[in-house]
Amino acid sequence: MRLRIEADAVVLDIEGTTSATGFVVDVLYPYSRARFAALLTERAGEPAVARAMARVRELTGEPDADAVRIEKTLNAWLDEDRKATPLKTLQGIVWSEGFARGDLVSHFYDDVVPALRTWHAAGVRLYVYSSGSVAAQRAWFSSTPEGDLLPLVSGLYDTENAGPKQEPESYRRIAATAGVAADRLLFLSDRPAELDAAREAGWRTVGIRRPGEPYYGQGAGGHAQAGTFDEITVARRST
Ligand SMILES: CSCCC(=O)C(=O)COP(=O)(O)O
Numbered sequence: 497m498r499l500r501i502e503a504d505a506v507v508l509d510i511e512g513t514t515s516a517t518g519f520v521v522d523v524l525y526p527y528s529r530a531r532f533a534a535l536l537t538e539r540a541g542e543p544a545v546a547r548a549m550a551r552v553r554e555l556t557g558e559p560d561a562d563a564v565r566i567e568k569t570l571n572a573w574l575d576e577d578r579k580a581t582p583l584k585t586l587q588g589i590v591w592s593e594g595f596a597r598g599d600l601v602s603h604f605y606d607d608v609v610p611a612l613r614t615w616h617a618a619g620v621r622l623y624v625y626s627s628g629s630v631a632a633q634r635a636w637f638s639s640t641p642e643g644d645l646l647p648l649v650s651g652l653y654d655t656e657n658a659g660p661k662q663e664p665e666s667y668r669r670i671a672a673t674a675g676v677a678a679d680r681l682l683f684l685s686d687r688p689a690e691l692d693a694a695r696e697a698g699w700r701t702v703g704i705r706r707p708g709e710p711y712y713g714q715g716a717g718g719h720a721q722a723g724t725f726d727e728i729t730v731a732r733r734s735t
């Protein structure tokens with residue numbers, strides 16, 4: 497089914513929306529799991545690593561947790577795909593280095609990149625809002641099978657600079673920072689609770705339903721739905 501949505505900017509979720517959850521879980525997660533021990537022991541003095549380790553201690557209520565204990569916590573969060581901000585920060589450090597080294601190349605569903613190019617060429621601004629850290633998002637969009645897509649993107653938001661993805665306030669913050677009216681922002685996500693939060697903030701929403709993705713079988717919750725990006729036409733306000 498074709499959808500025509502009036503919007504000046506599109507905000508993209510990554511996992512389950514632009515890209516396969518299976519790729520994230522099967523390729524990226526093992527890559528970070530294999531490198532956490534070295535990161536937490538050899539680089540604990542780096543400010544970003546130290547801050548994330550301190551945040552893990554706070555979240556777990558274990559002020560004395562050492563690197564081994566923190567690694568165990570990170571791996572448990574990985575097992576349950578918990579989107580904890582310090583986990584995402586540490587993964588972002590490991591992954592961005594992996595992408596820069598050429599160990600990793602990101603994944604996008606086939607329909608996504610042509611749609612992003614079409615929307616961008618039509619003057620629609622593109623933003624990313626993902627639980628993956630801004631560092632990870634930057635690496636993800638710059639090291640794709642189709643080259644560097646970062647020039648298409650006007651801004652990157654994560655749970656650190658915008659807040660949790662299931663809270664309307666995070667979407668209000670993004671709208672204010674991007675300088676786009678709420679009702680001119682379109683959020684594309686696979687996850688109903690995120691779409692609900694965006695709608696509560698006054699955004700337009702489309703649930704992306706891809707077979708095999710974890711939220712595929714869930715109800716639409718009143719959101720418009722599309723199976724692929726090429727079903728969506730984004731129309732800017734005519735002046
Ligand atoms: C480049 S981000 C890697 C994916 C990831 O770790 C993640 O948590 C994505 O979650 P999303 O909010 O995009 O569903």
Ligand SMILES: [Mg+2]
Pocket residue numbers: 509510511512513685686687
């Ligand atoms: Mg998602």
